[in-house]
Amino acid sequence: MADVAPIVADERLKREGVVTTLMKRPELGAVAGAIAVTIFFLFTASPTMFTLSGVMNFMTPAAQLGILAIGAAMLMIAGEFDLSIGSMVAFSGLIFGAFVVTFGMPLVIAIPATFAIAAALGVLNGTIVLKTGLPSFIVTLAFLFILRGASLVGLKIATGGSTQLRGVRDALSGDWLAPIFSGNAFTGLFTYLGKIGVIDTFPNGTTKVPGIPVEILWFIAFALIATYVLLRTPQGNWIFASGGDENAASNSGVPVRKVKISLFVLTACCATLVAIITVIDAGSTDARRGFMKEFEAIIAAVIGGCLLTGGYGSAIGAFFGAIIFGMVTIGLTYTNFDQDWYQVFLGAMLLAAVLFNNFIRKRVTGER
Amino acid sequence: MADKTPATNGREATPIVHMDKIEKHFGNIIALAGVSFDVVAGECHCLLGDNGAGKSTFIKTMSGVHKPTKGEILFEGKPMVFDSPRDAMDAGIATVFQDLAMIPLMSVTRNFFMGREPTKGRWPLKRMDMQKANDETMRAMRELGINLRGPDQAVGTLSGGERQTVAIARAVYFGAKVLILDEPTSALGVRQTSNVLATIDRVRKQGVAVVFITHNVRHALAVGDRFTVLNRGKTLGTAKRGDITGNELQDMMAGGQEMAELEGSLGGTV
Numbered sequence: 184m185a186d187v188a189p190i191v192a193d194e195r196l197k198r199e200g201v202v203t204t205l206m207k208r209p210e211l212g213a214v215a216g217a218i219a220v221t222i223f224f225l226f227t228a229s230p231t232m233f234t235l236s237g238v239m240n241f242m243t244p245a246a247q248l249g250i251l252a253i254g255a256a257m258l259m260i261a262g263e264f265d266l267s268i269g270s271m272v273a274f275s276g277l278i279f280g281a282f283v284v285t286f287g288m289p290l291v292i293a294i295p296a297t298f299a300i301a302a303a304l305g306v307l308n309g310t311i312v313l314k315t316g317l318p319s320f321i322v323t324l325a326f327l328f329i330l331r332g333a334s335l336v337g338l339k340i341a342t343g344g345s346t347q348l349r350g351v352r353d354a355l356s357g358d359w360l361a362p363i364f365s366g367n368a369f370t371g372l373f374t375y376l377g378k379i380g381v382i383d384t385f386p387n388g389t390t391k392v393p394g395i396p397v398e399i400l401w402f403i404a405f406a407l408i409a410t411y412v413l414l415r416t417p418q419g420n421w422i423f424a425s426g427g428d429e430n431a432a433s434n435s436g437v438p439v440r441k442v443k444i445s446l447f448v449l450t451a452c453c454a455t456l457v458a459i460i461t462v463i464d465a466g467s468t469d470a471r472r473g474f475m476k477e478f479e480a481i482i483a484a485v486i487g488g489c490l491l492t493g494g495y496g497s498a499i500g501a502f503f504g505a506i507i508f509g510m511v512t513i514g515l516t517y518t519n520f521d522q523d524w525y526q527v528f529l530g531a532m533l534l535a536a537v538l539f540n541n542f543i544r545k546r547v548t549g550e551r
Numbered sequence: 552m553a554d555k556t557p558a559t560n561g562r563e564a565t566p567i568v569h570m571d572k573i574e575k576h577f578g579n580i581i582a583l584a585g586v587s588f589d590v591v592a593g594e595c596h597c598l599l600g601d602n603g604a605g606k607s608t609f610i611k612t613m614s615g616v617h618k619p620t621k622g623e624i625l626f627e628g629k630p631m632v633f634d635s636p637r638d639a640m641d642a643g644i645a646t647v648f649q650d651l652a653m654i655p656l657m658s659v660t661r662n663f664f665m666g667r668e669p670t671k672g673r674w675p676l677k678r679m680d681m682q683k684a685n686d687e688t689m690r691a692m693r694e695l696g697i698n699l700r701g702p703d704q705a706v707g708t709l710s711g712g713e714r715q716t717v718a719i720a721r722a723v724y725f726g727a728k729v730l731i732l733d734e735p736t737s738a739l740g741v742r743q744t745s746n747v748l749a750t751i752d753r754v755r756k757q758g759v760a761v762v763f764i765t766h767n768v769r770h771a772l773a774v775g776d777r778f779t780v781l782n783r784g785k786t787l788g789t790a791k792r793g794d795i796t797g798n799e800l801q802d803m804m805a806g807g808q809e810m811a812e813l814e815g816s817l818g819g820t821v
Contacts, residue, residue: 415678417668424665427654434636434652436666494656544656 209488210500212539216486216532217503220510228517235382236391237517239399245509246402247457249502251476252483253409254453256501258446259484260413262426262493263312263319265447267304267326268480271454272461272473273334275301279459280348280468281341283355290360298455304330305451309444327477335470352466365463367394398460402502405453409498422446426493482529483508486536490544507532564591565628567760568613568644568729573622575608582608584784585622590729595751595761597771600781601804606764609781610731613762614646615639645727649734651718655707659699662706663688663721691720694757695750712743716750723754730754731762736770748774768800780804 224232231237251268258265278300282293308326312319338346355361367373370393376382377390384390413419424432425439433439454473462468485491486507487500511529515522566589575583583605590596600606611617613624615633624631626642633639636646653662664684671680685702692699697716706714715735722730732751736744751774755761765771771778778795780787780803787803 411678415681417670417679420661420665420668420679423657423661424654427656428652431650431652431654432665436637490656494654 209495209497209540209543210503211488212536212543213487213500213503213507216507216536217510220507220514224510224514224517227520228514232514232517234391239392239396241509241513242399242506243396243509244512245506246396246398247461248476248479248483248508249402249505250398250405250453250457251450251480252487252501252505253405253498254446254450255477255480256484256487256489256496256498257409257413257422258443258450259481259489259491260426260493260496261422261443261446262429263309263443263446264323264481265308265450266320266323266477266481267308267330268450268454269473269476269478270327270330270334271301271304271451272458272476273468273470274304274330274337275451275455275458276462276468276472277334277337277341277348277470279455279462280351281337284348284350285341287354290355290358290364294360294364294459297459298452301451301455302448305448306444308451309447312447313440313443331470334472338468338470346471347467347469349467351462351468355463361463362397364397364460366397368397368400370394398457401456401460402505406498406502413498418442423494426495428494479508482533485540486532488536488540488543490540491537495544564593566591566625567627569625569628570609570613571623571625573609573612573619573624575605575612575617576620582784583612583619586781586784586786588779588786588789590760590762592728592760593755593758594776595755595763595774597763597765597775597778598781599765599768599771599778599800599804601766603783604781604804605784606766606781607733610646610733610762610764613639614644614731643726643728644731645722645725645729646731647715647718647722647733647735649737651714653706653714653718656705658703658705659692659709659717660684660688660702663691663717663724667725687724691724692716695720695723695753696746697750710743711739712746715739715743715747719750719754723757723759727759729760729762731764733764734766735763736765736767744770766804768797768804771800772797782806 232241251272255265255268275297279293279297282288282296283290288296304326308319308323311317312322315322335346338348342348362368373382373390373392373394377384377388382390382392413422421432421437421439421442424435424437425442429439454476457476458468458472461472483504484496484501485504487497487502487504489496489500508529511525511532515525515528569589570587572585572587573583574581574585586605586609588596588598588609598606598609608617612619615636615638618632618634624633626644631642633642633644639646654665657665660681664679669680669683669687670677671683672678688702689699695716697713699713706717709717719730719732719735735747735751739747748770751761751763755774755776763771763775772792775792777789777791778800779789780800782804783806790800
């Protein structure tokens with residue numbers, strides 16, 4: 184480091200303007216992107232996209248991805264990757280499905296048990312990365328395949344040859360915990376709003392949108408908690424420090440290992456939450472659940488301002504990154520464009536985000 | 552620049568740290584061959600030496616990174632064994648290494664309190680006291696003569712001298728009795744160097760014992776109260792300010808003979 188200490192022309196720097204101050208917020212790119220995408224669809228998509236039901240339509244996949252993306256973002260800020268998130272969704276889905284259907288456990292036991300297994304796998308991931316000093320990229324890439332394969336094999340064993348496990352809905356009918364992880368919230372409020380004419384109803388009087396899908400609430404709550412932890416707690420400071428410079432952090436007394444392992448556990452638990460929500464929602468689980476989600480989550484985190492090198496990023500950014508994702512995937516169906524443009528669109532967004540982040544980083548730090 | 556008031560003059564102060572005939576061997580290499588050194592509160596003791604003289608090994612022994620092969624470390628008069636840098640830090644020996652242990656992407660405040668964040672509230676609402684952290688950071692920096700633009704300024708935007716000052720301020724804030732500075736001026740320009748030297752002077756006046764490692768005689772003479780020269784793992788003696796000239800120090804560091812010849816051809820400019 185001694186050799187990079189730059190000799191700046193003057194001790195006092197110039198006063199900065201509002202724009203520069205804004206530029207220092209890591210989530211700026213994602214917010215700007217979300218606004219740009221919204222404007223794009225306002226002009227090109229059919230107006231139904233921005234009705235209440237249209238918004239719920241793109242927010243639901245955004246929420247499922249977003250829960251993963253926020254976990255991935257926090258781990259990326261701490262300087263590590265987890266490529267096993269997508270496979271973890273499938274694996275947790277299998278474990279959860281097997282607990283509920285094959286063993287007939289109630290949710291109050293099945294959910295904590297599934298989380299415990301996921302957490303153990305997170306600890307395993309983290310421990311291998313930290314003990315060996317290998318890049319987390321390669322270690323979790325191995326788990327991407329291991330968990331995907333294990334899900335396939337496990338499902339075949341559980342079902343006697345099929346890669347899909349059904350019957351979750353029957354097994355859970357009447358379970359008191361189910362409404363927290365599936366269905367819609369605030370249905371009473373929505374019915375009332377329909378009655379007084381604030382929101383659209385079908386001719387028979389039922390509202391077009393029965394309530395807010397619970398995953399959206401989980402997504403928003405998680406984004407708020409993650410932001411609070413990152414910006415306002417000592418642990419948040421440790422996360423930034425661990426990713427910024429591992430040596431400097433541990434020399435200053437930051438428990439870098441604990442921080443990183445906890446975050447590997449967090450990403451595994453995020454995947455499990457998504458698995459539980461989607462399995463209860465669909466009433467079944469299959470081995471292709473969460474396919475490619477690890478990349479989408481990392482892309483959302485990067486669009487949200489996370490640097491690939493760690494030490495910088497935000498949970499709110501990942502929140503907006505995931506919403507951009509949801510809008511683009513679902514939004515194209517409201518337009519006349521071929522839906523398959525969405526991959527081109529996302530690739531371009533990713534590239535733009537990386538270039539933008541790189542530029543910002545140089546501005547913020549004034550070096551390197 | 553610095554006030555020329557050696558703290559040791561006129562009174563017999565007990566050294567905070569006394570390193571007695573320290574030897575350090577790495578396999579068959581003798582890095583330190585019996586080095587004695589002490590530092591008292593409120594003085595700046597300069598440790599001079601050319602590259603390879605053993606300066607780094609010596610301060611690493613003092614800061615708990617290495618254990619001496621032979622010799623004794625007396626801390627406030629009592630023999631001490633430091634098992635780790637943490638032990639030394641807890642006792643009050645803080646070392647500012649050249650990498651400064653700072654993270655350019657993080658704000659000054661976040662760096663300042665990294666690993667030792669002030670908190671308020673109770674679990675689960677136990678949170679970082681940002682107001683306090685910001686205020687304390689600004690105050691600590693002002694005491695060392697630097698007015699930050701804001702506590703949320705990223706460390707990466709600070710000049711090298713300012714960064715050095717943040718690292719020093721942090722060590723002092725967290726109760727350093729002995730502050731070891733590893734070549735703090737080596738990568739700095741003229742103005743920045745004078746700022747860092749002024750910072751050393753302020754810290755000394757707060758009663759902290761400063762060990763200033765350098766190979767630049769002029770920087771040492773600017774703030775030093777005493778000077779110890781290391782050469783090939785041995786001390787060539789300790790001199791008080793006023794008892795020795797820059798040229799003599801320079802010659803001792805270089806081992807005398809060759810330097811004198813060189814200096815003739817360079818016109819005495821080194």
